[in-house]
Amino acid sequence: MKTCLALTLLGTALFSVPAAFGQGATSGIVGFSSLSVPAGFAFVVPTLVNSSVYQGQVVISGTTITPSTAPGWTVGAYNTTSFTAPIPNYPKFYAEIVSGPSEGTILDISGNSATALTLFSAGPSGTYQVAIREHVTLDKIVQGATGLSAFADSANVFNANGSTSTRFYxxxxxxxxxxxASPAGHTVVYPGTGFAFTATTPVAFNFMGEVKxxxxxxxLYAATTNIVGVLNPAAATPFYGNSISSALTPYADGINTFSTDGQLTTVGTYFSDGSAMLDAGFTPLVPAATDALPLNRGVVVSVGTDTVWTVNSPLAP
Amino acid sequence: MKSIFKLGLIALASFAISANAAVTIAHVENVTVGGFLKSTGAALSAGGVSIGYFATPVFDSQIQALSASTAFADLIALGYRDVRNASGATLAVGHDWAFPTISGTVQNIPIGSLPQGTQLYVIAFDAGNYVAGTSGSPATTSTSFAGATEWAVVKDAGYTGPADSNTRSLLLNAASGSEIVVGTDNGVNVNLAAVPEPSRVMLTVFGFFGVLIRRRR
Incomplete structure (x- = not known):
């Protein structure tokens, strides 16, 4: 793992200016975070998101989001992709609730008029502060990457229904x-999730974007392989005290961490007792434990029933 | 020409995406998730737990026909493999599947050995230890749990091999009814089944009938 100077500066920034980003700012700390993977296999979980293109108060009713003040949107600006079959289509933008108990809820946008958004599925009804961001895609992820091999390097994206989508560079x-043949660079990588990457030669990713x-x-879906991580682009995040402990069914759901040598050997397994994180021997982790969710690599979480992990921002841990 | 190129790409990609597939299996026993107890309901202080699968399908009746004292060797003969014996499997730090404390994780079990969806069994014995033997050679583990007089076999519907890179934690409180192949349901716990030892009176009765049968002949 290579941490560049810019990232170090970014890391410093994370801890020096935390307040400004919980107050409705539409542009925050922007930077990049690097990940070097050897030939072989790796999990990749980007830690940066695209900057928001809108933020404001809205009313959510069913599949419609209506801003409290006229947003003046260009009709169709947030529409889904519209390729002809068999090319897969994906949402391009999402609305995210950014305050209150539903903070962090992500709602895919299927389209928009000048005054309202239409969602793929109904959101929680009520008045909220939301931000609109463009999804991070596979295309975005390889911007600035080096070492990629055409038609050999691949990404396996594990879908909620248990299916796998394979994409080739x-x-x-x-x-x-x-x-x-079908273009698929617009495949979405949702915030806090990732994919299994296969590299034929070493690859260096340089993720760019905003610190969420x-x-x-x-x-976290029961039917699939959940490759997930925290959105901290500066450093690994300790398991001890992590909010994931409350998302897991005690003693049953598990988390695996993996080697970074291209072999993806399991090197750590963790559980929860409902409040504290447990190691592979089912012993509670102590505050000084160095066990952590790795930077930009994520972990695999196995759950028996679908559940939601509320990941804290690195700016408000 | 174009399709040949495409086939070439697919062949190349097939090589490229043959991931190092492995899974993790865990098991813990405590008052919350249950544990194995002696047939009397008392806590176990010796013996241990084996978690594994059968290379070829077996009927519950085949398992139920076995006796605790020779059960592990007989299970091996039926095709049983403890996950710890799989080539490449590693025991995580803190692994302990021996009574009285049961808590531990086995990592890097090749998915080729334990395909997703394979029925797993949690088996407990009241004496002896698991003999690691030679990795990848189940027969070398057959002397495990020597001296056992009680045992239990549980195969909950949820005890299945997980998907690549995932973990399955097998908990006893999930099992009930016919999922307890050998042993008895005791709330969150499972009591081991004792192999009935013939009593002195029964031996006398058997002997008496034996003598009668010989005299008639």
Whole structure:
């Protein structure tokens, strides 16, 4: 893992100016975070998000979001992609509740008029502060990356229903789907989630974006492989005291961490007793434990029933 | 020509995505999630737990026909493999599947050995230890749990091999009814089944009938 000077500065910034990002700012700390992976296999969980393009008070009713003050949006600006089959389509933008008990709830946008957003599925009804951000995609992730091999390096994205989407780097800054023809660089990588990456030669990723200033609700699905992580681009995040302990079914749900040598050997297993994190021997971790969710790599979380992990912002841990 | 190129890419990709697939299996016993107890309901102070699977399907009746004293060797003969014996499997720090304290995790079990969805069994014995034997050679573990007089076998519907890179924690409080193949349901706990030892009176009766049968002949 290579931490560059810029990231060090970013890390310093994270702890020196925390307040400004919980107060409705639409632009926050922007920087980059690096990840070097050897030839072989790695899990990749980007820790930065795209800057918000809108933030304000809205009313959510069913699948409609209506701002309290006219936003003056361009019609269709937040529409989903509209490729012709068999090219897969994805939402391009999401609205996120940024305060209150529902903070971190992510709502995919299917389209918009000049005055309202339409969602893929209904959100929690009520009045909220929301931010609109463009999704991080596979294309965004390989911007600034080096060492990628065309049609050999791949990303396995594990979907909520248990299916897997495989994407191959096309050698030209984008990705294709399993058929090696359909463009798929617009495949979404949701905040706090990642994918399994296969590298034929060493690859260096340089993630760019904004440090997420608010909480993130990451859904952990029983039916799939949940590659997830925290959104801290500066450092690994200790398991001790982490909010994931309250998302797991005590003693049953588990977390695996993996080697970074390209082999993905399991090197750590963790559980929860409902409040504290436990190690592989089911012993509670102590405050000084160095066990951590790795930077930009994430972990695999196994759950028996779908649950939600509310990930704290590194700016408000 | 284009399709040949495409096939070449697929072949290349097939090689590229053959991930180092492995899974993790865990088991803990405590008052919250339950544990194994002697047939009398008393706590176990010796013996241990084995978690594994059968290489070929077996009927519950085949397992129930076994006797605790030879059960582990007989299970091995039926195709049983303890997950600790899988080539590449590693015991996480703190692993302890021996009574009285049961808590531990086995990592890096190749998914080729334990495919997703494979039925797992949690088996307990009241004496002896697990003999590690030679990795990848189940027969070398067959002397495990020597001297056992009680045992239990649990196969909850949720005890299945997890997906690649995932963990499955097998808890006893999940099992009930017919999922307890050998042993008895005791709330969150499972009591081991004792192999009935013939009493002195029964031996006398058997002997008496034996003599009668010989005399008639």
């Amino acid at each position: 096309d050698g030209a800054g984008s990705w294709v789907a399993e058929d090696f 200033p608010t909480k993130t609700k990451v859904t």
